[in-house]
Amino acid sequence: MRNNYSRLTATAGLLAAGALVLTACSGTASSDGGGAASDLPESVDLKGQTVASLFTSLNNDYYSSWDQGAQRAVEAFNGEYVAMTNEGDPATQISQFQQQVDAGVKIIFVTAPDPSSVGEMARIANENDVCFANTWESVPWESPFDFGDQYVTYHSNHSYQAAYDTVVSLFDEMGGEGNFVHLTGHPGSTPDTQRTLAVDDALKEYPDITLVDRQPGEWNRDDSRNAMAGIISRSGKDIDGVFGQNDDVAIGALNALTEAGIEDVPITGMDGNEGTMELIQAGDIYGAYSSLPQWSAGFSFVQALDACMSGETPAPLNRQLWSGGIFVTADNVDEYLDTYVGDNDPYDWVKMSRVAYPDDWDPQNKVEVLNMEEMWSWEPQPAGYELPEEYSAALPELDATNAEWDEHWKLLRRD
Known part of the structure; x- marks a missing residue:
């Protein structure tokens, strides 16, 4: 990886028709969070250069929070922030990515609407010396190593573990028995598949929980409301618990239950959006797992920034990462909202950077090495597949790498 800092140039308005674009000039504030640091180290000062974040939509509370964290993080490094949405269309995202590259942008971090666009963006990044970081979606068994050094990091919340812990809490809230409804997200997406696997594994451990129905909620309130209404129509009102694959799905389920006059059904979601937290406060939703969307966006950006500013690709085990989150119920919702x-x-944000703080960088959340065989255990390996050589060679250092992440986590520590 060449040092791209000297080649960073500001975007000059080459934007896709119909795309939502937000730009913000960098400000001046302290490095304690929020805004650009007045004592920002020269090694990571973007000096007004453009950084692009590509994601699905602002008509979704999760991505609104992602956008907020992304902007704050970029501005903390004196960058000019550009956001572009694809409204669920992978082809639009690829076009937007290419246009940002053509405009000279050298740091781009994304979430994809599904895995299909990731490989093409990685290819474009590698051919154009763009530092590319990707969150959530990936084709099974694919990795940054397949595309070159410019695909800096693939990062995902540990969706299986998060969903398993969440649904077990829901089953316990149900008293370990009763009729259960599972509303999923978009079939085929990476987190949807892993969350469904977690629910299935939890069901095996709770034989008195009956899965009444499972329908796709498509990550949004309208589809999930319609799906839940259909389940109520077919199965009746004897429903004792609902697992929503994300917060909007959970809220859609709540809306359908309310319209049917069904009350006091524990519902869980996964995202950690403000509206969901308010429903938890009101007692309408039992709980929700937060993957800390603002943090996820900023962390993804910082991984790409460090690679660009240092000219060095991260160590092999740091190119695929899992992160943690918080399960929120009435017991801790006020603290979550206040924080x-x-x-x-x-x-x-600046403290997250290893380049800015080589000795005392701080991820400010749980981070660990993504275990490829565990991550993709549900999908058979392609014929003749072998784990990436760099990754396999580094596996003896997995425990030490995880320990390093843990030792550096000081701020916002949750034990």
Whole structure:
């Protein structure tokens, strides 16, 4: 990886028709979180250069939070932030990515609407010396090593573990028995598949929980409301618990249950959006797992930034990472809202950077090495497949790498 810093140039308005674009000039604030640091180290000062974030939509609370964290993080490094949405169309995202590259942008971090666009963006990045970081979606058994050094990092919340812990809490809230409905997300997406596997594994451990129905909620309130209404029509009102694959799905289920006059059904979601937290406060939703969307966006950006500023590709085990989150119920919802949501910005974004703080960088969340064989255990390996050589050679250092991440986590520590 060549040092791209000297080649960073500002975007000059080459934007896709119909795409939502937000730009913000960098500000001046302290490095304690929120805004650009007045004592920003020269090694990571973007000096107004453009950084692009590509994601699905702002008509979704999760991505609104992602956008907020992304902007705050970029501005903390004196960058000019550009956001572009694809409204669920992979081809649009690829076009937007190419246009940002053509405009000279050298740091791009994304979430994809599904895995299909990731490989093409990685190819474009590698051919054009763009530092590319990707969150959530990936084709099974594919990795950054398949595309070159410019695909800096693939990062995902540990969706299987998060969903398993969430649904077990829901089953316990149901008293370990009763009729259960599972509303999924978009079939085929990476987190949807892993969350469904987690629910299935939990069901095996709770024989008195009956899966009444499972329908796709498509990550949004309208589809999930319609799906839940159909389940109620077919199966009746004897429903004791609902697992929504994300927060909007959970809220859609709640809306359908309310319209049918069904009350006091524990519902869980996964995202950690402000509206969901307010429903938890009101007692309408039992709980939701937060993958800390603002943090996820900023962390993804910082991984790409460090690679660009240093000219060095991360160590092999740091190119695929899992992160943690918080399960929120009535017991901790007030603290969560006061710390992580809306105008609250608890993160010291610059402190996340290993380039800015070589000795005392801090991820400010749980981070660990993504285990490829565990991550993709549900999908058979392609014929003749072998784990990437660099990754396999580094596996003896897995425990030490995880320990390093853990030792550096000081701010916002949750034990």
